[in-house]
Amino acid sequence: MKKQTQMYYGADYNPEQWSKEVILEDMVLMKEAGVNYVSINIFGWVSIQPNETTFDFDFLDWLIDLLYKNDIMIDLANGTASPPAWLVHKYPDMMPMTVHGNRLVHGSRQHYCPTSDVYRQYAAALSSEVAKRYHDHPGIVMWHINNEYTCHIHECYCDRCRSRFQQWLKEKYQTIATLNSAWSTTFWSQSYGDWHEIYLPEEMPTFKNPAQQLDYARFISAMNLEIYQIEKAAIAAYSKEIPFMTNLMGLHKYVDGFKWATEMDVVSWNSYPNPFNEMPYPQFLANDLTRSLKKKPFLIMEQAPSAVNWRAVNGAKKAGQMRLWSYEAIAHGSDGIMFFQWRQSKGGAEKFHSAVVPHGEPKESRVFKESCQFGNELKKLQAVVGTTFIADAAIVFDWENWWALELDAKPRKLKYIHQLSRLYEALSGLNLTVDFVHPDEDISGYSFVIAPNLYSASSSFGKKIEEYVTRGGIFLTNFFSGIVNEHDQVYLGGYPGLFKDVLGLTVEEFYPLKDSMHGQISFDGQTFTTHLWEEVIHLDHATALAHFNNDHLPGVPAITSNQYGDGYAYYIGTELAPADLAIVLTKIIQDNDLHKATEEFIEGTTPVSVTCRKGKDYSLLFLLNHTDSTHQIVLKKKGYSILDETNVTELEVDAKNVQIIKFSHTSDHK
Structure with missing residues (x-):
């Protein structure tokens, strides 16, 4: 090759x-x-x-x-x-x-x-x-x-796609009874007796079957x-x-x-x-x-x-x-x-x-x-x-969850990428680097795993998270996560069904907010504004880190922590601004002594974006200054500036500029 x-x-x-x-x-x-x-x-x-x-x-x-x-x-x-x-x-x-x-x-x-x-x-x-x-x-x-x-x-909604969709469903479910069960077709008398009775999710009088819509997205x-x-x-x-x-x-x-x-x-x-x-x-x-x-x-x-x-x-x-x-x-x-x-x-x-x-x-x-x-x-x-990017944490990402989350007939409209972007902005501000992982992937190598708005996930993923936290992992999820399985069927026994035990809490009721509505929570002596969503949270084994300050939810837990085995599981029951979310993340990082790969190379913190890629016998530190000011960086050991072609122990990164520092694992810095 x-x-x-x-x-x-x-x-x-x-x-x-x-x-x-x-x-x-x-x-x-x-x-x-x-x-x-x-x-x-x-x-x-x-x-x-x-x-x-x-x-x-x-x-x-x-x-x-x-x-x-x-x-x-x-x-x-x-x-x-x-x-x-x-x-x-x-x-x-x-x-x-x-x-x-x-x-x-x-x-x-x-x-x-x-x-x-x-x-x-x-x-x-x-x-x-x-x-x-x-x-x-x-x-x-x-x-x-x-x-x-x-x-x-x-x-596409042509007859050929309809026929091929029916064939695809038959290959997936094997029997029409299995499909009926997965699609919950007893609701609204939607049950099918033969594959040829199934349409594409095209024009219908009102809400379409969400399991059918999900399978159509998978099919396309x-x-x-x-x-x-x-x-x-x-x-x-x-x-x-x-x-x-x-x-x-x-x-x-x-x-x-x-x-x-x-x-x-x-x-x-x-x-x-x-x-x-x-x-x-x-x-x-x-x-x-x-x-x-x-x-x-x-x-x-x-x-x-x-x-x-x-x-x-x-x-x-x-x-x-x-x-x-x-x-x-x-x-x-x-x-x-x-x-x-x-x-x-x-x-x-x-x-x-x-x-x-x-x-x-x-x-x-x-x-x-x-x-x-x-x-x-x-x-x-x-x-x-060919060098390898070094990630400090993992974010669970699933296209099928994206499809499921944004179907209609929910407590309110949520946008998966909007939620992810706010989280990513907060993590970026902390210079905490991430890999994205599919729910089927091994997560044992990450000390911190975040599953934002993972509305739909399999029971096997729930077990994986329980094992991960039990063995000392740090897990964070947020509102409207762990709600349904891969067929858009609710996990019964209280929300968030899939993560209820590991989080040590039960969500009794959702309180979605209109775009113009905002609430407040108290966290670590600070007051944050809430957006989009609030909920009634009852603590089973978890500890409240923040409470809602609103008239309709006075003193109700809003952010929680739960020790589960050797690890901790955290939950955020509302949407926060990225800057406020960064404060919550900072506490989680500090309380659990989580480390960043780049701390090996630089002294202190910096508003400059810092990432690391590693080769066979060297590391590369990328310093990207997206700000409007010059920033001083002090290195913990001598490196070689690839762009300036000089050895450095400290350097300035000008506004809107870049530095790439090579650290050899030998005495030769070039």
Whole structure:
């Protein structure tokens, strides 16, 4: 298997839009920018298969050879992301259908039904032809399969999808009686006598069956994964040494990243933080989540050099912002930074999306100059490639819980990513680094595990948490967690059923708040404002750390601690602002003497973001200053500044700037 040996830097390249003269100019500009890696052929289907019986690889042959001669590595896509017009014209029923029964038409992208046999057949055939021709080309270092699965089509309600859904359910449940039990169909007389009676969760008079909706979400993710597997298998028939991947989208709801990651050699995602957000925590969180899918380095396969084209107001990245946010990804495990796209399009829907090479003269462009400076700087970071990110704690993340939590008919609407982002912001402010873990993963190696708003989880996960805490682990969860099983059925005996014993409490009743409503709690001599949610908590064995101060919940416990075996389980029964949540987390950390990996390297605390990656015989300390002030850092031992190329024992990190310090496990600091 080909292995990465240097930081990847480059862009999504679409040379089919340009003349050969422009492409030759691009080779010069790419060298100037430090580009060593490009993605090609992502939307190349019609260019290499202009009709059903013709494959024309002349241009792609020329391009791949040209890139290789210019020392630019190639992430080669199979070109299946946008089916050509001739295919849609011949097979119009391969197109997806909306919930209202409207068949989509050609003219955009990703226009295919996820169960279409026609699309699967032609995508596999194209993949085979591409792999047969290029599998042994020395310039190819990665297979890029399709593009952003479910970005635009995350549901389809055609008859074929209904039939395939019925088949998928039969394979999952085996008997109709088992399905009826899992779906609680005795409610509202929904029971089924045969698989063919089951519809997709389309238009209905009122609330839909939540278990049916959950299985439909699982089904859509699974059907798209089948497409990926089909395309991958077609390529793998010819290619054995080149790694496989597709570009995920971080906090994208419709693809279960943990399941998909097992099919990839490398994981990547497309990162598009909003420049108007001073600290885009959801995107920062997504870096950690993407890395966590395989617990290995990942790639940023797309990001904008400046503005995008698809927001209502497309803000431009300020000077230095692209560099700082790119280093944020590297500090959290990325081994490559790519842009969409290399050269700004002349026409089409994305012509105003920024690119490394703008519509104007590149030598006069701030964006191009910054891209060149950053790209050449990355050449110093060879020591980063392949290193392991060191996490202090684990956050339990589950796409299926996300789907379940945001279905309707709840005490109030809750947004999973909103809750996670507030927690992540609080942890980031404390420089407590995290891995994300799936409920099925081993958590024994983490001293601190947090399960935020884990509304839906299996009974086996509940037992895992009990064993973890019994053996000395520290566990934290919050409101509306441990409520239902994987079929959206409530754990009886009192909330939060799954975690009731380990938390040592019972929640009698939920008190959801309107957006305009706020309450108060008292914690450790301080008063915090509550948001969204409160509840009536009764202590069984737990101790109250905070109480509600409200007229309707006077003196009711709000935050609790419970010793369970050798460990402790904590519960927060409301939503707190990130700054207040950080105070609660600080107490948990201090009371349990939890340590951070970075404490080995720096003295005291700092508002500068600090993370650590480790190689075979060295450690790398990343210092990212997102503040507007310069901050002094005192090191506990001598290190080597990779960017400044000097030995240091203390240093200043300027506002909006970065330092990377290498600590050798030998006497040689370089």
